[in-house]
Amino acid sequence: MNKIIFVLIVLVLLYSNSFSQKAVDIIQKAEGAIKGESSYGKFTMNIVTPEYQRSMTMQSWWVGNEKSLIVIIAPNKDKGNKTLKIKNELWSYLKNTETTMKLPASMMLQSWNGSDLTNDDLVRESNLAIDYNSIIQKEEEIGGEKCWKIDMTPNPQAAVVWGHIYYWVRQKDYLPGLIQYYSEKGELVRSMKFSDFKNMGGRFIPTKWVIESNKKTGHYTEFIYNEVKFDVQIPDKIFSFRELEK
Amino acid sequence: MFFKIAIRNLLRNKRRTLIILSSIIIGVSATLIYDSINAGMITQMLVNQINTYYSHIQIHKKGFNDNRLVTSYIPDYKKIEDVIKNQSYIKHYSKRVIAFGMLSSANSSAGISMIGIEPDKEKKVSDIHRMVVEGRYPSGKSNEILISKRMADKLEVTLGDKVVAMAADTNGKVNSELFRIVGIYRSHTGEFDKVFVYVPIENARNILGIGDNVTEISLITENADSTFSFKKQLNSALNNSGYDISKSEILTYQESLAMIMYLIDIWKQTSIIIYLIIALAVLFGVINTMLMSVFERVNEIGVLMSIGMKNSGIFKMIVLEAFMLGLVGTVAGFIIGILIFLPLSHNGINLGMYSESMSSFGLNNIIYPELNLMVIINSLFIMPLATALGAFYPARKAIKLQPTDAMRYV
Numbered sequence: 001m002n003k004i005i006f007v008l009i010v011l012v013l014l015y016s017n018s019f020s021q022k023a024v025d026i027i028q029k030a031e032g033a034i035k036g037e038s039s040y041g042k043f044t045m046n047i048v049t050p051e052y053q054r055s056m057t058m059q060s061w062w063v064g065n066e067k068s069l070i071v072i073i074a075p076n077k078d079k080g081n082k083t084l085k086i087k088n089e090l091w092s093y094l095k096n097t098e099t100t101m102k103l104p105a106s107m108m109l110q111s112w113n114g115s116d117l118t119n120d121d122l123v124r125e126s127n128l129a130i131d132y133n134s135i136i137q138k139e140e141e142i143g144g145e146k147c148w149k150i151d152m153t154p155n156p157q158a159a160v161v162w163g164h165i166y167y168w169v170r171q172k173d174y175l176p177g178l179i180q181y182y183s184e185k186g187e188l189v190r191s192m193k194f195s196d197f198k199n200m201g202g203r204f205i206p207t208k209w210v211i212e213s214n215k216k217t218g219h220y221t222e223f224i225y226n227e228v229k230f231d232v233q234i235p236d237k238i239f240s241f242r243e244l245e246k
Numbered sequence: 247m248f249f250k251i252a253i254r255n256l257l258r259n260k261r262r263t264l265i266i267l268s269s270i271i272i273g274v275s276a277t278l279i280y281d282s283i284n285a286g287m288i289t290q291m292l293v294n295q296i297n298t299y300y301s302h303i304q305i306h307k308k309g310f311n312d313n314r315l316v317t318s319y320i321p322d323y324k325k326i327e328d329v330i331k332n333q334s335y336i337k338h339y340s341k342r343v344i345a346f347g348m349l350s351s352a353n354s355s356a357g358i359s360m361i362g363i364e365p366d367k368e369k370k371v372s373d374i375h376r377m378v379v380e381g382r383y384p385s386g387k388s389n390e391i392l393i394s395k396r397m398a399d400k401l402e403v404t405l406g407d408k409v410v411a412m413a414a415d416t417n418g419k420v421n422s423e424l425f426r427i428v429g430i431y432r433s434h435t436g437e438f439d440k441v442f443v444y445v446p447i448e449n450a451r452n453i454l455g456i457g458d459n460v461t462e463i464s465l466i467t468e469n470a471d472s473t474f475s476f477k478k479q480l481n482s483a484l485n486n487s488g489y490d491i492s493k494s495e496i497l498t499y500q501e502s503l504a505m506i507m508y509l510i511d512i513w514k515q516t517s518i519i520i521y522l523i524i525a526l527a528v529l530f531g532v533i534n535t536m537l538m539s540v541f542e543r544v545n546e547i548g549v550l551m552s553i554g555m556k557n558s559g560i561f562k563m564i565v566l567e568a569f570m571l572g573l574v575g576t577v578a579g580f581i582i583g584i585l586i587f588l589p590l591s592h593n594g595i596n597l598g599m600y601s602e603s604m605s606s607f608g609l610n611n612i613i614y615p616e617l618n619l620m621v622i623i624n625s626l627f628i629m630p631l632a633t634a635l636g637a638f639y640p641a642r643k644a645i646k647l648q649p650t651d652a653m654r655y656v
Binding site: 088089104108109118120157158159160161162163181182183184185187189215 | 355423
């Protein structure tokens, strides 16, 4: 009898373990699909608030999550402003004053270029497997597509402000559909929606990302890809200060 | 004899005497109250600062206050600690680690000065444990954080919520750590509440990556007034122990709270100016009154002169008259002032309606007026002198009279 219970417990443990492993795999697959090993992209960022609307066009180079360079190419006022990210540090170059500044810790949670993204969002790469305990909660339809709803609960010691993150991944193509960030009290603080799934740069990806701050009604930021290339060769010198100040 | 004449002259026109007397009384009692409220405010400001954070003496690495770097921890602090333990005049001490960074919740974020403390020792050095309004003071367990009400409102968090603190370590790498809010405090100083949060010292050390070093040692001595001599003693004790004192900096609260010390100086100077203004007003009142009384008595003065009273005698008589006025007025004003002061100093003056601006100056809602030696000396000596001075001109007028003309004056 005892033996049977033991075997049952082991089986349950194995099963739940494999299940949670699977959830992490799904998320990693989804993240990988939209990011790639390296990528070059040209996108438009629309910042929408009840009072005003602003649009910016940018170029970006990414190598994994390690390094990236984002250059504003329109409007003229901000043209040439750059953001350089190396690991978890950020530098900002302002064309007008020709100054390069390393963003200090105290500025990390300020808005990036006026959007609903913070500087920290660019840098913060919480390790999904270590910081969160992910399980597939259920299957749900998002935008007419069958998705897994994955419940990511931060581990008690992880330096994460969220109480829960819900991550919807489309079953058909392992692409992200929706991400919702909840506070510990269960309030929806922020959400990220993916739409306009298209073939671009040789991959099928969501070309429109909307980040909405649910605390401030009517505030959201859209990212619309105009052009994207995956797994391109990016010379390392792009991520240097000399390039930044050129 | 002069004394008697002076009193009789004063009593001759009682209404006039009373009027000038009341102006002196009001002047003295008003300045006394004004000064004691000021003194009370400044003491409170100073005591609040000392109790919330600054203690009597603080030790830092040299130059810490000019450039608060992560790497500015006290070199060889253990040697200093050993010396401190042997000093009888130091009653308590507490080690602190200070980090500048950011605190964020799911909703918002704020810049912080994170103070890593040893909760048990900190209790004896600062009053922050008395200022906890919700929850409790940190017990020393790791990852507990005490934040201000103001910070809690800004981050939209309550007790038990989690917050992430971020700060750059000695290599410039940004570290973050998760904390649970165990307590919410409210100090007297709004500016303080804006940035200061308390965490266990070990967590602060971890975030900064400074090993087991400390940024600050705060001392409570047996007497807050002798901090300068204690500082000297501590300095020489450190020197004798072979510690290179040039690497560190010992600051008394008078030095670290230079702003408040300036305020005290400014207050002393303005209170003297206010005394002078009131004295000047009284002075002209006295000149007026005494001139009147001299002109009323031209006949008498002529008679006095004719029967052989010296000019100096007449001068003395008139000045003494005015001086008596000043003396009586001052004593009465002082007594009235004290009578008003006593209940106020006991119950305090509630300025709750200005609490917002009061807290930006580091003041409580209730001000307790305070008498000190300077207040008493100022109020007791300035008025009689001013009134006596005011009698000089009328007295001079009197002795310039020609006895023959004066006697015939109608």
